[in-house]
Amino acid sequence: MGKVRVAAIGVSMDGFAAGPDQSLENPLGVRGPELFSWFFPTKTFNDMHGSGGGTTGLDDQFAQRSFKNVGSWILGRNMFGPVRGPWPDESWKGWWGANPPYHVPTFVLTHHARAPLEMEGGTRFIFVTDGIQSALRQAQQAAGDKDVRIGGGASTIRQYLKAGLVDEMHLALMPVLMGKGENLFSGLNLHELGFKCVERVPTEQATHVVLKK
Amino acid sequence: MGKVRVAAIGVSMDGFAAGPDQSLENPLGVRGPELFSWFFPTKTFNDMHGSGGGTTGLDDQFAQRSFKNVGSWILGRNMFGPVRGPWPDESWKGWWGANPPYHVPTFVLTHHARAPLEMEGGTRFIFVTDGIQSALRQAQQAAGDKDVRIGGGASTIRQYLKAGLVDEMHLALMPVLMGKGENLFSGLNLHELGFKCVERVPTEQATHVVLKK
Numbered sequence: 001m002g003k004v005r006v007a008a009i010g011v012s013m014d015g016f017a018a019g020p021d022q023s024l025e026n027p028l029g030v031r032g033p034e035l036f037s038w039f040f041p042t043k044t045f046n047d048m049h050g051s052g053g054g055t056t057g058l059d060d061q062f063a064q065r066s067f068k069n070v071g072s073w074i075l076g077r078n079m080f081g082p083v084r085g086p087w088p089d090e091s092w093k094g095w096w097g098a099n100p101p102y103h104v105p106t107f108v109l110t111h112h113a114r115a116p117l118e119m120e121g122g123t124r125f126i127f128v129t130d131g132i133q134s135a136l137r138q139a140q141q142a143a144g145d146k147d148v149r150i151g152g153g154a155s156t157i158r159q160y161l162k163a164g165l166v167d168e169m170h171l172a173l174m175p176v177l178m179g180k181g182e183n184l185f186s187g188l189n190l191h192e193l194g195f196k197c198v199e200r201v202p203t204e205q206a207t208h209v210v211l212k213k
Numbered sequence: 214m215g216k217v218r219v220a221a222i223g224v225s226m227d228g229f230a231a232g233p234d235q236s237l238e239n240p241l242g243v244r245g246p247e248l249f250s251w252f253f254p255t256k257t258f259n260d261m262h263g264s265g266g267g268t269t270g271l272d273d274q275f276a277q278r279s280f281k282n283v284g285s286w287i288l289g290r291n292m293f294g295p296v297r298g299p300w301p302d303e304s305w306k307g308w309w310g311a312n313p314p315y316h317v318p319t320f321v322l323t324h325h326a327r328a329p330l331e332m333e334g335g336t337r338f339i340f341v342t343d344g345i346q347s348a349l350r351q352a353q354q355a356a357g358d359k360d361v362r363i364g365g366g367a368s369t370i371r372q373y374l375k376a377g378l379v380d381e382m383h384l385a386l387m388p389v390l391m392g393k394g395e396n397l398f399s400g401l402n403l404h405e406l407g408f409k410c411v412e413r414v415p416t417e418q419a420t421h422v423v424l425k426k
Contacts, residue, residue: 013386013410013422014398015228031404173226173386175413175422179404185227191244191392197226200388202415209226209388 001140002147006157006169007066010035010206015185016178017154024082027095034176038205039063048101058203059172066170071146072139073106074132076156080108080125087114094125105142107135109156132159154182161188167213169195172206214353215360219370219382220279223248223419228398229391230367237295240308247389251418252276261314271416272385279383284359285352286319287345289369293321293338300327307338318355320348322369345372367395374401380426382408385419 011017012035019029026032039045044063046054054060081092094100099120107126117125128135139148150160160166171184190211199210224230225248232242239245252258257276259267267273294305307313312333320339330338341348352361363373373379384397403424412423 011226013224013384014401014403171226173420175410175420177403177408177410177424179402188227189392190227190390195390197388197390202420207386207388207415207420211390 002069002071002143002145003167004136004140004148004150004160004165005070006150006152006160006166006171008039008063008170008172009152009157009184010038010172010174011184012174012176012178012181014177014179015183016181017152017157017184018182019178020181022078022082027082029181031176031178032181035172035174035178038172038174038203041205058201058208059205062170062172062201062208066149069146070104070149071143072104073102073149073151074135074139074156074160075106075108075151076153077108077110079151079153079156080110086112090114090117093117093119099123105139106151107139107142109135132156132163132165136160136165154184157184158186158188161190161193164193169211171209171211173209174206215282215284215356215358216380217349217353217361217363217373217378218283219363219365219373219379219384221252221276221383221385222365222370222397223251223385223387224397225387225389225391225394227390227392228396229394230365230370230397231395232391233394235291235295240295242394244389244391245394248385248387248391251385251387251416254418271414271421272418275383275385275414275421279362282359283317283362284356285317286315286362286364287348287352287369287373288319288321288364289366290321290323292364292366292369293323299325303327303330306330306332312336318352319364320352320355322348345369345376345378349373349378367397370397371399371401374403374406377406382424384422384424386422387419 019032022029038059041055042060042063043054043056083092100123103122105124107128114127194213195211197209198212201208232245235242251272254268255273255276256267256269296305313336316335318337320341327340407426408424410422411425414421
């Protein structure tokens with residue numbers, strides 16, 4: 001069985017992994033994109049979005065690593081979209097258009113049942129209503145020998161961390177003060193959960209850290 | 214008038230500027246010294262403690278800067294010592310021995326009056342019982358054209374930040390997970406307070422950031 005991984009999460013100095021007031025216009029919350037200014041210029045990001053070009057340095061190496069050997073994803077409902085409460089219809093199919101950047105089975109945590117969605121490029125969104133443990137079991141089965149990547153958002157990551165279900169986490173620590181938004185660390189004691197920093201790579205944009213148990 | 218500065222504060226990835234359970238044995242809280250592992254090897258620190266030697270690279274440059282042009286200090290009561298409540302006697306004279314590393318007037322915030330303490334090397338501890346604004350006024354008067362340095366701990370720094378009284382802050386962001394202790398950011402919105410990162414210097418030990426309004 002592969003690992004359960006969190007990767008490529010931009011975090012502000014004050015601990016926020018997304019800005020406040022997520023909406024259709026601000027999928028990452030207000031000022032959220034500042035947490036990903038290390039990622040957007042990379043070749044990996046530009047390849048995903050078909051624009052070509054991009055940087056190939058250390059930031060890109062971390063971006064690449066984040067997608068390597070991923071057999072399935074788990075996303076929180078808010079990472080899938082801005083719709084809250086029961087699904088009004090089937091029209092919302094994620095932020096990413098017809099061909100999302102996952103290309104593997106992708107489990108979406110929600111309290112509201114919905115039929116699976118088959119997208120272009122191999123992404124299949126499966127909606128899981130019976131909790132994080134069930135989503136992980138399904139994701140691990142789908143991933144086989146490969147890793148399960150917990151995509152986010154912060155609340156979903158915190159839930160998996162708290163339950164002791166995450167093996168490895170790559171964060172990109174950004175010189176940004178968010179002030180409010182989704183805090184990655186609140187209510188968590190990662191030291192007691194057994195995590196420590198096993199790798200630290202500062203670049204011009206970010207300080208990349210890999211945390212493992 | 215000089216600036217009001219916070220400097221050389223080690224901060225964990227999860228936002229703690231000191232460990233939990235401060236005591237006579239653990240002045241920086243349990244595991245607190247891990248936040249200062251960038252500072253202890255520097256020439257500046259070794260000069261202060263008379264042991265000689267020490268590194269002279271970027272970490273030392275930030276350590277040096279932190280002491281430059283400082284005309285007075287403000288310390289929270291817990292940074293002055295582990296004694297809580299009314300002073301049982303005059304025996305506690307700080308963590309630092311007969312010759313503390315301040316060498317200027319140093320104002321200690323407390324709810325319990327106490328006569329000033331004249332130490333060797335120019336440090337004079339003055340105990341202020343009427344609040345942070347009063348302490349700052351007295352410290353600025355003592356500093357003249359020089360800067361007032363808010364030494365800590367986290368709670369004292371947070372109070373001055375919240376009141377909008379800090380001009381500049383140097384943090385050393387450390388690849389450490391503290392889990393619990395004194396959080397520097399909790400209850401603060403440094404973005405709304407007008408701070409942004411104006412300088413970022415990663416070293417092997419820390420990512421130094423300077424935040425200004």
